[in-house]
Amino acid sequence: MLAPVLVTLALLAQAPAAAPQAAQPAITLHVLALEAAGVPAHVVEFCQEHLYGELQRQGFTVLRADASGAERARARAVVVGELVLFPSGFRVTARARAADDGRVLAEHVTQNVPEQRLLDALTEAVNALAPQLRTRLAPAPVPLVAPAPQAERPLRKWAWIPAAGGAVLLGTGTAFLFQARSKQRELEAPQGSGEPVDGAAVASAGERAQTLSRVSYGLGGALVAAGAALYFLPVERLWGGGVSGPVRLQVAPGGVALSGVLP
Numbered sequence: 001m002l003a004p005v006l007v008t009l010a011l012l013a014q015a016p017a018a019a020p021q022a023a024q025p026a027i028t029l030h031v032l033a034l035e036a037a038g039v040p041a042h043v044v045e046f047c048q049e050h051l052y053g054e055l056q057r058q059g060f061t062v063l064r065a066d067a068s069g070a071e072r073a074r075a076r077a078v079v080v081g082e083l084v085l086f087p088s089g090f091r092v093t094a095r096a097r098a099a100d101d102g103r104v105l106a107e108h109v110t111q112n113v114p115e116q117r118l119l120d121a122l123t124e125a126v127n128a129l130a131p132q133l134r135t136r137l138a139p140a141p142v143p144l145v146a147p148a149p150q151a152e153r154p155l156r157k158w159a160w161i162p163a164a165g166g167a168v169l170l171g172t173g174t175a176f177l178f179q180a181r182s183k184q185r186e187l188e189a190p191q192g193s194g195e196p197v198d199g200a201a202v203a204s205a206g207e208r209a210q211t212l213s214r215v216s217y218g219l220g221g222a223l224v225a226a227g228a229a230l231y232f233l234p235v236e237r238l239w240g241g242g243v244s245g246p247v248r249l250q251v252a253p254g255g256v257a258l259s260g261v262l263p
Helices: 003-013 041-057 115-137 160-188 199-232 235-239
Strands: 028-031 035-037 061-063 077-086 089-098 104-113 248-252 255-259
Touching: 028 041, 041 061, 041 077, 041 115, 077 115, 089 115, 104 115, 160 199
Parallel strands: 028 061, 028 077, 035 077
Antiparallel strands: 077 089, 089 104, 248 255
């Protein structure tokens, strides 16, 4: 009889799990064509591809120099490289500017680079730019919201008292029920040659046992329901002004009903 009530109370007490957070998208960079002076075209082209690859290896989304206008609109920064040949060697420069206002976000310059170390110099430049770009282009941190403190449940520790009392009354009701059925069988049994049975007294005792059984079942069910409510539901709010409308406890032979509206 009380199983649906207890299952419903248990389901009401469960809280939904928190949804997992989505990963942050990669930062998009628009890489312009290398600016070169005194450098053969095939060297410039090879260094350009190397610059693309190193930025991608660092985890950036790279838009090539010939990207469309719609694609360039997604870029957070513009990266440009410079190769200038001097008598002492190459000057290798990598510079990143904000796509919205053109401010310099990061810059790295290496002087006197021999031709055989051009790719190494570009790699060093990308390694120097990458952490600065991640720091300056990272999305604004979302403030952490502290979880709401658990509501105090001082009455929960006493839930076993009405539950235990209800179990005792349910057992008592079962004993009275068996007694009432015994009296009914005594009335329905055929009369023998022994001492005659006082039918009125037996019937009265049976009715009394049946009444006591129903009362015990009703009170026991009410106490078990009260214990379950104390354990599973924040019933403290019922006395804290958080109920709209009266709270009613109805006991009937067929079950127990606890009514009230929580906010």
